[in-house]
Amino acid sequence: MESDIVHRALGSELRQRILLSIAKKDKYLSEIANEIGVAPQTADFHLSMLSEIGLVSYTLKNGKKYYHLRERRILEFLKDAKPLPPEFRPKPPHEIVIDAWNDLGKRLDIIEKKLDEMERKIDRISKKK
Numbered sequence: 657m658e659s660d661i662v663h664r665a666l667g668s669e670l671r672q673r674i675l676l677s678i679a680k681k682d683k684y685l686s687e688i689a690n691e692i693g694v695a696p697q698t699a700d701f702h703l704s705m706l707s708e709i710g711l712v713s714y715t716l717k718n719g720k721k722y723y724h725l726r727e728r729r730i731l732e733f734l735k736d737a738k739p740l741p742p743e744f745r746p747k748p749p750h751e752i753v754i755d756a757w758n759d760l761g762k763r764l765d766i767i768e769k770k771l772d773e774m775e776r777k778i779d780r781i782s783k784k785k
Contacts, residue, residue, distance in 0.1 A: 665709055670694065671702050672734055675711065679731050682715070682722040 665671055673692045677683065683691070689699040703723055706712040711730060714721040725731070 665705060665711065666730075666733065668702070670698075671706060674699065674702055674706065675725065675730060676734055678712065678723050679725055679728070682724040684720040684722050688723065 666675075670692065674688060677688050677691050685696050685700055685703070688703070689696040692699065703712060707714070707723075710726055712723050713726050714723045716722075
């Protein structure tokens, strides 16, 4: 399961760019955000995720968090640009909604079939009386 989380985290091009950015040297949030061209809040969100799964950590210097890679071997993976299997690539929100809708439809079909079966049983019982 842990490798699934890492693969999903690395499935984001933005997180890959963050990792490559801090591989060059330790950087604080604004430096990272400016380099990769995103808002600091966006960079912070992704850095938090990378930190939670253990790919990134930080040290406090002069009142700022300087982020760095915890494991440099991840660079081999990123620099080789190995493709991730489709199941580890993040889906766009509209695909997630479509998948959820389809799953809900299947579940409702199952419920409808069970209700039809119950209705037939009730009809048979009431006809016997």
